[in-house]
Amino acid sequence: MTDEEYAAALERERRERNERAEYVVRDEHGEYHLMRRNGARQAWGVTRYVKRETAELAAAFLNRLKEDEA
Template sequence: MTPDEYAAALEAERAARIERVRYVVVPDGDAFLLTRRNGARQSRGVAWYVSQETADLAAALLNRLKEDEA
């Protein structure tokens, strides 16, 4: 494997890890549920928020941390 092929394989793996999990805000009645959604679109609740702005901020922060980790 050449260095360029190795770098491309690492980048592909990083991109796949980023796409696996996303944090998404879902409205639920008068609250907003922060969910963790996987590549198969299965999700589970992480936290409830009263304000949509706060929920969106938490989702953006967690998605950014996930990208930095990858």
Template sequence: MTSDEYAAALEDERRARNERAKYVVRDVGPGRWFLVRQNGAQQAWGITSYTTPETAQLAADILNRLKEDEA
């Protein structure tokens, strides 16, 4: 495997890992938005709830960006 092929394989692995799970915001009722980690099969695990959708979305955006940088 050449170094270019190896770099391409690492990039493919990073992209696949980033696509597997994402942090998303769900509206769960009046005045409550829930931040969840959701996998490709749409299964989700709750993390915390927020009282404003903007704060919840900001948290999701930051966590998704950190996840991308980590990969």
């Protein structure tokens, strides 16, 4: 495997990993739930917040952290 092929494979793996799961905010019953959603669009709760801004900030931070990790 050449250096270029290796770099392309790493980039492809990084994109696939980033597409698999993401953090989203869902408004339910006056609370804002931070949810982790997988590639099949299934979601489960991580935690809940009283303020939408806080939930969105947490989701943005976790999504960015996931991207940097990849």
